[in-house]
Amino acid sequence: MSYLGIVITYVFVSNFILVQFLGLCPFIGVSKNSESAIGMGLAVTFVTSVASVVCYMVYTFLLAPFALEYLRTVAFILVIAALVQLVEMVIRKMSPSLYKALGIFLPLITTNCAVLGIAIINIDEGYNLLGSFLAGFSAGLGFTMAIVLMSNIREKLDTAPVRKAFKGVPIAFISAGLMALAFMAFDKGLLTNLGLV
């Protein structure tokens, strides 16, 4: 698959939240206002991009040469946990203002399915280093797009006359379902038509 194809796949066609349900917990939990949604989105994009590259390198240069592929899950989750900690320390030192914006979201990201998910998908799909980076970056971008759209919908929903039982999480799920319905327009045929497969 071409590099442009990878980007379109992970932003639209198999959007992490609306098609694959990866990272649904923060999507529902942190989408109450648009400011924190943007913060969470940027933090996730940053970590998925870096984690894709690092996990790819760990797998190709450390696990594969010694036939330790079965340790993939254990190795990746440790790499991601260490990476998130490192990113947190670096950001705190380098840019206090960025830390203020992203800081509270970083610890939550270790247990975000999206990060481990993209690391594993990269290996399963057999992307190379640049492909892995692009997949990670665009998966994060797709996540950011979905969570920002969702937060805007939820800000409107706050003042809407919603039945009591549906208030909060249930109506958020139903709105997400309607968004997913719209995203079905981006299917695999789109990639074929654009000649990107």
Added chain:
Amino acid sequence: MSHKYELTKGIFKENPVFIIMLGMCPTLGVTTQVSNAIGMGGSVLFVLLCSNIMISLLRKVIPDSIRIPAYIVIIASFVTIVEMVLHAFVPSVFDALGVYLPLIVVNCIILGRAEAFANKNTVLDSALDAIGMGIGFTLSLILIASIREVFGAGQITLFAMGNFSGVIKIPVLNGYPIRIMTLAPGALLLMGFLKAFFEFNTARKAKKEAKV
């Protein structure tokens, strides 16, 4: 708290999927077929039971400051075992679960139970808690998967055994399935309606108790 309470609370009162809302990704991702739901539920039950017992045994040994990484390594080891076993014995379920299988590691239910329960309680209570939560999770998955598969494909897929092909066809719906239910939007819509039903139910019960 009695032992019986530890076992049964996971099924209704503290149901991990509908009440605590943990572990949503696999819940919606794999529930296109009942057989996948059973496979996923069983895997989570196994990992939850083993990791809860292990963490409960080690609760006095693991230093407090590095407990989360320690839990993650224990959980990841058991997930790797499940991956290998499923790959060897039920490859069809292994393929269907795909990326969601290794993602059990970051399933909030397992880490959540380790943090909230297993590191404070005895081995027996932790094991009972794990079994209850695991069964609650599996039943919720089977409920969602049955609704999605019956309406979306007009059938129920179980495991093939002897003469039984493993697929039960539902007469009318089989000819006119509502395809959207097995696709992504159907999962999100159904989850919204089920959650609303549970909220409604909880509110009604609270009202009843207030009256009495």
